[in-house]
Amino acid sequence: MAYMAKRLLLVEDDRFLRRACEVSLRQRGFSVTSAVDGEEGLRLARSEPWDLILLDMLLPKLSGLEVLKTLRRNEATRGLRVLVLSNSSREQDVQEVTQLGVEGYLVKSNLSLQELGDRVTRILDAAG
16 A cells, blocks of 8 residues: 655745755655745645645634634534644734644744644644
8 A cells, every 4th residue: 555645735935945945854754835925825725635735824814713714614614623833922913823723832933843743743644
C-alpha cells in the first residue's frame, strides 16, 4: 500500500516564515500547499480536502479570523482542522479563535520550526 503524505494548507503572508515552514514541514514528509492572503487561503481551503490548515491571523485581503469564521459557517468546511499561527498573544484573541474550534493557537514569536512540526505531527496522529 502506498504511503499518502498528509496534506497541509499553510496560509501565511510573510514570505520568509512561509518558506521556512514549507521546507521544515516537507522534510517531515508532509505535502504543503501555501496561500499568501486570506482570499487565496479560503479558496484553497474549499477546493480540496486537507488534513490540517495552518492559518495566520493577520493576512491581506481577508483576515485569518474571517477565513476561520467563513469555514465554520459552511457545512462542507466546518470540520476542517485548523491550527492558528499568530503574532498576538492577547488572551482576547486566543479566546475568540478557540471558541471557533481550532486545534491550537501558536504565537509565532515563541515558536521554533521544530515545535511547529512536532505540534502538527501530534494533531495529525491524534486525528488518525
